[in-house]
Amino acid sequence: MSKPKVGFYWCASCGGCEEAVVDLAEDVLKVVEAVDIAFWPVALDFKRADVAAMADGEMAVCFVNGAVRTSEQEEMARLMRLKSQLIIAFGSCSHMGGIPGLANMTDCETLLRRVYQEVPSVANPDCILPQERCEVPQGSLTLPALHDTVSSLDQMIPVDYYLPGCPPPVKLIKDAVSAILQGAMPPKGSVLAPDVAMCTGCPRKDSKPEKLLVSAFKRPHEIQIDPAKCLLEQGLLCMGPVTRSGCDAACVEGNMPCTGCLGPTGRVRDFGAKALSAVASIADATEESKIAGVLDKIVDPVGTFYRYSLPTSILHKRNRHEGNGAH
Amino acid sequence: MSDLIGGNGCGVRIGVYVCHCGTNIAGTIDVRALAEFAATLPGVVLARDYKYMCSDPGQELIKKDIAEQNLTRIVVAACSPCLHEKTFRHATEEGGLNPFFFHMVNLREHDSWVHTDKVAATEKGKDLLRAAVRRVKHHKPLERRQVSINPDALIVGGGIAGIHAALTMANAGKHVYLVEREPTIGGHMAQFDKTFPTLDCAACILTPKMTAAKTHPNITLWTLSEVEKVEGYVGNYKVSVKRKPRYIREDVCVGCLECVEACVYKQAKVLDEFNLGLGKRRPIYIPFPQAVPQLVLIDPESCIEFKSGTCKKTCVEACAERQAIDFKQQERFEEIDVGTIILATGFDVFDASRIPYYGYGTYPNVYTALELERLVNASGPTAGEVLLRDGTKPKSVGIIHCVGSRDDNTNKYCSRVCCMYSLKLAHLIKEKTDAEVYNCYIDIRAPGKGFEEFYNRVSEEGTHFIRGKVADVFPTEGTNQLTMRVEDTLMSMVRQISVDMVVLAVGLEAQSDAQDVRRRFNISSSTEGFFLERHPKLAPVSTFTDGVFLAGCCQGPKDIPDTVAQAGAAAAEALALIDAGAVELEPNTAYIEEELCSGCKTCIPMCPYSAISFVADKKKAAINEVLCKGCGTCVAACPSGSIVQNLFEDVEVFDEIEGVLAYA
Numbered sequence: 001m002s003k004p005k006v007g008f009y010w011c012a013s014c015g016g017c018e019e020a021v022v023d024l025a026e027d028v029l030k031v032v033e034a035v036d037i038a039f040w041p042v043a044l045d046f047k048r049a050d051v052a053a054m055a056d057g058e059m060a061v062c063f064v065n066g067a068v069r070t071s072e073q074e075e076m077a078r079l080m081r082l083k084s085q086l087i088i089a090f091g092s093c094s095h096m097g098g099i100p101g102l103a104n105m106t107d108c109e110t111l112l113r114r115v116y117q118e119v120p121s122v123a124n125p126d127c128i129l130p131q132e133r134c135e136v137p138q139g140s141l142t143l144p145a146l147h148d149t150v151s152s153l154d155q156m157i158p159v160d161y162y163l164p165g166c167p168p169p170v171k172l173i174k175d176a177v178s179a180i181l182q183g184a185m186p187p188k189g190s191v192l193a194p195d196v197a198m199c200t201g202c203p204r205k206d207s208k209p210e211k212l213l214v215s216a217f218k219r220p221h222e223i224q225i226d227p228a229k230c231l232l233e234q235g236l237l238c239m240g241p242v243t244r245s246g247c248d249a250a251c252v253e254g255n256m257p258c259t260g261c262l263g264p265t266g267r268v269r270d271f272g273a274k275a276l277s278a279v280a281s282i283a284d285a286t287e288e289s290k291i292a293g294v295l296d297k298i299v300d301p302v303g304t305f306y307r308y309s310l311p312t313s314i315l316h317k318r319n320r321h322e323g324n325g326a327h
Numbered sequence: 328m329s330d331l332i333g334g335n336g337c338g339v340r341i342g343v344y345v346c347h348c349g350t351n352i353a354g355t356i357d358v359r360a361l362a363e364f365a366a367t368l369p370g371v372v373l374a375r376d377y378k379y380m381c382s383d384p385g386q387e388l389i390k391k392d393i394a395e396q397n398l399t400r401i402v403v404a405a406c407s408p409c410l411h412e413k414t415f416r417h418a419t420e421e422g423g424l425n426p427f428f429f430h431m432v433n434l435r436e437h438d439s440w441v442h443t444d445k446v447a448a449t450e451k452g453k454d455l456l457r458a459a460v461r462r463v464k465h466h467k468p469l470e471r472r473q474v475s476i477n478p479d480a481l482i483v484g485g486g487i488a489g490i491h492a493a494l495t496m497a498n499a500g501k502h503v504y505l506v507e508r509e510p511t512i513g514g515h516m517a518q519f520d521k522t523f524p525t526l527d528c529a530a531c532i533l534t535p536k537m538t539a540a541k542t543h544p545n546i547t548l549w550t551l552s553e554v555e556k557v558e559g560y561v562g563n564y565k566v567s568v569k570r571k572p573r574y575i576r577e578d579v580c581v582g583c584l585e586c587v588e589a590c591v592y593k594q595a596k597v598l599d600e601f602n603l604g605l606g607k608r609r610p611i612y613i614p615f616p617q618a619v620p621q622l623v624l625i626d627p628e629s630c631i632e633f634k635s636g637t638c639k640k641t642c643v644e645a646c647a648e649r650q651a652i653d654f655k656q657q658e659r660f661e662e663i664d665v666g667t668i669i670l671a672t673g674f675d676v677f678d679a680s681r682i683p684y685y686g687y688g689t690y691p692n693v694y695t696a697l698e699l700e701r702l703v704n705a706s707g708p709t710a711g712e713v714l715l716r717d718g719t720k721p722k723s724v725g726i727i728h729c730v731g732s733r734d735d736n737t738n739k740y741c742s743r744v745c746c747m748y749s750l751k752l753a754h755l756i757k758e759k760t761d762a763e764v765y766n767c768y769i770d771i772r773a774p775g776k777g778f779e780e781f782y783n784r785v786s787e788e789g790t791h792f793i794r795g796k797v798a799d800v801f802p803t804e805g806t807n808q809l810t811m812r813v814e815d816t817l818m819s820m821v822r823q824i825s826v827d828m829v830v831l832a833v834g835l836e837a838q839s840d841a842q843d844v845r846r847r848f849n850i851s852s853s854t855e856g857f858f859l860e861r862h863p864k865l866a867p868v869s870t871f872t873d874g875v876f877l878a879g880c881c882q883g884p885k886d887i888p889d890t891v892a893q894a895g896a897a898a899a900e901a902l903a904l905i906d907a908g909a910v911e912l913e914p915n916t917a918y919i920e921e922e923l924c925s926g927c928k929t930c931i932p933m934c935p936y937s938a939i940s941f942v943a944d945k946k947k948a949a950i951n952e953v954l955c956k957g958c959g960t961c962v963a964a965c966p967s968g969s970i971v972q973n974l975f976e977d978v979e980v981f982d983e984i985e986g987v988l989a990y991a
Contacts, residue, residue: 197925197967200946210941211932241927241966267923267968269977278929278966 004060004181007039007051008090009080011073012100012150013066017091018042020167021063027174034181035060048076051083059084061180063163067093067100067311068151072144081157088176088192092166092261094153095191096271097311099166101150104310104317105302108148152312162191166261166308169247193246195266198258202240202249204230213284217297220256231257232282237304242268242275261308270314272305279305339464342373342398343456344389346380346405348435353378355439357449361404364453368460372396381411386418393422400424400463404432404456425468427914427974432459450990458986465979469914474953476562476874477666478905481506483554483844486514487533487887488671488879488894490540495898497545501905504663505546506568508553511618512537514673518601518697520704520711522887523751524781530617530706537619550620555660557848558937560954561874562666562910572656574625580651582621586611589645591638597629599708602701606708611642611652616706625652667874667901670858671894672844674880677731677738677833685727685831686800690809691716693800693829696726696748703755713759713828717807721762721827725811726753727797728768732834740855742834742884746772749832750782753790756830765791765824767813775886793822800829835884848875849935857883868897873910876900915957915974919948923969930961930970 010018024031038059039046062084068074081087092098103111112129116122134141153159163176176192179185186192199205208230218235225231231238231252239260240252251258264271279298285291298304306313343365347353358376365374373396377385380403392398401424403415408431416426432455442448478501482489485507493505505512516522517537519529540546549570556567587609595607601614610630613623625633632638632654643652679687679695687693692715694702705711715721726749732742746768753764771792773782786792799812808825815822837856838844845852850870851859858881861869868876876897879890904910919930924947931939931948938954939961941947950961950970962972971977 196923197927197969199927200925205926205946208928210928212928213932241925241929245925265923265967265969267977268966269981274966274968277963281929281933281964 003034003036005038005054005058006035007059007062007080007084008037008042009039009062009064009076010042011064011066011077011094011153012069013091013093013098015042016167017065017093020091020165020170020173023167023170024173031177048079051079054083056082057085061086061088063088063090064153065090065094065167067097068153068156069100069103069147069149070144071147074147074156077153077156086160086180087153087157089153089159089162091168092164092263092308095162095164095312096263096309097150097152098308101152101309101311102303102307103150106318108146112146149317150311155311160188161185164191164193164244164262165247169250171248172246191244191263191266193244193262196245197265198240198243198245198247198249198252198262200245202230202252204228204252208233212282214282215284215294217279217294219299225255227255237279237298239275241278242271259307260305263309271309272302272313272315275305276301339370339399340372340397341368341370341400341402341460341463342389342392342396343368343371343375343402343460344380344385344404345374345376345452345456346385346403346434347376347378348406348439349378352405352435352439355442355445355448356434356452357445360449361452361456365402365456365460368457370400370464371460373398380405381414386414386421389415389418390422393419393424398422398424399428400466401429402432402456402459402463403429404434404452404459406435407433427469428463428466430459430463430466432456454987454990457989458983461986462979462983465976465982466974469973471911471914472953473909473911474560474562475909476905476907477564477664478502479504479663479665480667480669480901480905481554481564481566481663481665482669482671484514484671484673484879484881485509485512485540485548485550486671486673486879486890487516487536488673488881488890489514489669490533490536491891491894492669492671492878492898492901493540493546494536494543495895496902497540497543499898499902501545501902503546504566504568504665505540505548506552506554507548507550508571509614510551510573510622510624511614511620512540512548512550513615513617513619515697516887517615517617518603518704519700520707521751521755523747524775524777526751526754534617534619537617541619548620549661551624552661554844554847557668560912560936560956561872562904563953564665564668564874566663566665566668568661568663570659570661572658573622574627574652574654574656575623576651576653576656577620577622579649580622581649582613582623584613584623585645586642586652587613587623589641591631591641597626602708603695603698605698605701625654667876667904668848669876669878669894669897669901670844670848670850670870670881671878671897672838672841672881674835674884675838677742677836679730679831679833681737682730684799685730685797685829686809687831690800690802690829692721692807692809692827693831695831695833696745696752697833699752699756699830703752703759711759713756713762715828719827720760721756722760723763723765723808723826724753724756724760724828724830725765725767725797725809725824725826726830726832727800727811728766728832729796730831730833731836733769738834738836738855740834740884741772743772744884744886745832745834746770747775747778747781747886749830750785750790752830754785754788757788757790762827763791765793765811765826767793767795767797767811769794769796775888793817793824795822835880838881841881848872850875853883855883857881868893868900874901874904912953913957915972916952916955917950917957917959917962917970917972918952919950919965920969920971921945921947921949923967924948925967925969927966929966930964933960933964935960 062080089095236257238257240258243260244262268274283294285294345358345361362374362376401419412431416429419429420426481504482493493503496503516533522529551571553569555569558565590609590611592609595609598604599606599608611625627633701707702713731737773779793815794817795813795815797811797813803810803825811824841856849872853859860867878894878897926946936954938951942949962970
């Protein structure tokens with residue numbers, strides 16, 4: 001019997017997810033032994049044409065990381081969907097939109113103006129912006145179109161499973177791969193990680209008081225972080241209570257607060273709203289004037305609460321239209 | 328009546344009923360169109376409109392349809408769930424379904440009553456119906472829990488309301504804790520001389536009831552005591568009562584008052600609270616002769632022994648072998664279990680110094696009505712003589728109505744009792760001094776039994792009535808008199824009336840600490856600060872917290888007969904609950920899915936009812952279902968969505984929202 005064909009693809013991502021595959025270390029050899037890698041542009045020399053030439057559903061599973069924000073990424077995502085029996089959204093960007101998804105706070109025009117003109121380190125006196133098509137003596141050059149809105153993978157194509165994390169923890173990847181190989185997959189649409197919040201296995205859990213009230217939120221660089229005490233108790237915005245477990249509290253073990261990359265539990269529809277609600281619950285202020293004082297300490301609320309999930313949130317993107325109630 | 332049988336099912340079979348509520352709904356909403364619309368919604372197998380769904384035939388309709396059409400969910404679009412949710416849940420249950428398979432749409436208060444555009448209102452009705460139909464399919468069968476009712480009751484406040492409620496319940500054989508923060512019960516009524524309109528002696532009708540409350544075997548009377556903490560729920564409240572030291576052993580003192588006579592203060596030097604500072608008392612004292620309990624107390628603020636520890640303690644000598652005086656008494660706490668609570672915490676009188684142009688606190692001969700009550704009272708500081716500050720009898724007295732009532736700058740409401748007590752004071756002043764009395768009023772409000780007759784009587788006695796609000800009170804030049812400047816609106820002229828004494832008919836306000844009390848007992852208050860009844864007409868002594876009832880002026884200004892009537896009603900409501908023996912609790916409570924809880928503890932301090940605890944060995948939170956009131960605060964706070972509230976599950980709420988928004 002031939003080995004199942006597997007593909008990897010990346011859309012709008014930093015490349016960390018690819019690293020995560022390599023992080024499997026010697027275990028990657030077992031994977032290679034068990035499967036036939038049919039497509040992995042980062043590591044192996046396959047082209048789009050090779051995939052296009054495959055029969056529909058020829059690949060058993062395809063891991064796609066990164067958000068979708070260009071016409072090329074959209075096209076490739078649709079192609080992978082066609083050629084693969086299973087699509088696994090791999091990593092936060094693919095799962096929820098991720099860091100690139102924060103671009104939904106702005107639009108293409110503003111974004112390009114900022115990057116190509118306004119940034120102090122840019123010298124662009126002719127105000128040249130990237131074009132989808134550019135005529136040069138040698139002929140026409142083309143670039144993919146940039147979407148005005150960044151999407152998670154499942155906003156573009158149907159997704160079968162999600163491997164969460166920025167990047168997905170090695171243990172979750174190994175568990176997912178062995179589940180696929182054994183055909184022991186949970187119901188379609190599942191996130192392949194435990195459905196309990198991170199606090200459950202947090203090494204600092206016992207140090208958290210039953211009645212926690214925070215009067216001043218802090219950023220990690222502002223304090224000497226006590227390595228034994230609950231980070232929320234120290235005023236740091238640890239997203240552990242809101243975030244799915246599965247990373248063995250890696251950031252907390254590194255004495256840094258959880259930023260929520262594994263996303264919410266299966267019971268929460270909007271990570272940022274839930275995080276905000278949880279933080280509001282522990283803010284030590286009941287009068288309106290004082291509430292503002294406590295919450296003003298949170299720099300960049302969207303980047304804090306929706307760091308990985310703006311495109312899949314109920315907000316989806318910033319309302320950039322004029323007037324009240326327009327959408 | 329009309330039937331519309333639809334058919335596009337989706338696992339559940341929903342029956343929708345649109346009530347006309349006479350013309351309340353049907354006058355503004357096209358109920359027929361609404362029913363036709365409902366019949367097209369997924370899952371709806373039957374939709375009807377009917378004149379009065381709450382009528383017996385309306386309810387029968389639901390039962391019959393459940394049987395004949397095999398309905399599994401019921402939606403009634405009618406009035407507020409506050410009014411008829413119980414009715415329709417009951418009909419649903421009678422029809423053989425779980426009562427929580429029913430959902431109600433408030434088509435009247437939320438739609439027909441608040442809109443005039445018939446087309447738009449009908450469209451809105453469709454949105455509300457769509458939301459209900461989408462939500463109800465998720466409903467799960469729920470069970471109501473029964474909890475038993477502790478037959479003991481707590482009554483807070485020992486004025487006439489508290490006393491009457493306590494005696495009513497005690498006479499019915501229930502054990503009552505009557506808690507009063509002052510050293511004696513009796514409240515404001517004990518300070519009054521006569522009562523309007525019958526001119527009964529207040530003390531003569533009150534003191535027998537005070538004594539009865541003290542001696543009743545079913546009443547535990549605690550004075551100098553305040554409720555500190557209330558936990559629990561209807562039928563099972565745990566109350567912590569702070570008992571302040573009296574410095575007198577209550578079981579030993581017989582009220583002989585020899586210690587008071589023996590006090591090293593030969594002259595009474597301390598302003599006497601009961602007489603509103605018009606008289607003086609010693610540091611060891613009894614508030615007034617008929618005080619109940621008939622026990623002295625020591626005021627540590629003025630007692631030399633407390634201040635310096637060097638007193639000769641002649642009081643202790645006088646008490647001799649009885650040894651009732653105990654300077655070492657400490658504050659202590661009693662924990663009691665009760666099933667029902669009646670709040671009868673009374674009122675404060677309006678602080679007249681808040682209206683500076685009437686000169687209270689500036690001109691010595693400006694008095695409040697309550698001060699005058701003490702002056703005309705035989706046991707008061709002047710032994711019943713109406714005297715000016717210099718000891719002379721006034722020859723003319725002005726009574727100003729509506730001080731701190733019916734006034735945009737202070738209180739907008741009418742205090743209900745001031746007109747009548749002002750008439751009473753006018754009569755008493757005239758009787759005692761033969762002075763000319765001028766009552767300056769906005770309107771005379773005399774709507775009670777015998778009130779108008781009393782007004783006529785006082786009028787015929789020669790009291791002058793001037794219809795107008797006094798604008799200013801100032802000293803009359805060259806005399807010791809005060810001038811009231813008032814526009815006499817019947818004569819259309821501004822008058823200046825010189826009088827020896829001015830009496831301010833101050834209004835009634837909520838107690839200054841009413842908000843603290845309200846929070847402690849977890850009830851609501853109106854904007855004026857008075858405690859809020861559950862329904863102004865149909866549940867006037869109940870509160871939104873089951874098992875907590877209201878009596879007397881803590882609910883709003885009222886006179887003695889109304890207070891007593893309300894106290895009796897509150898006692899009856901409490902007795903009804905006690906005699907039922909048990910009460911059913913709504914199942915819309917929250918629970919934690921144990922295996923999904925991460926133990927982050929976020930929810931624990933959120934619960935206003937202390938229903939959530941951290942289970943140490945499991946390292947997870949747990950909700951005590953009996954304590955949970957279903958407020959949903961923890962559900963919103965739970966960061967991992969591991970708390971579920973019955974009837975408000977996420978899927979139900981989201982589908983309902985999407986149903987409302989699915990127009991266009």
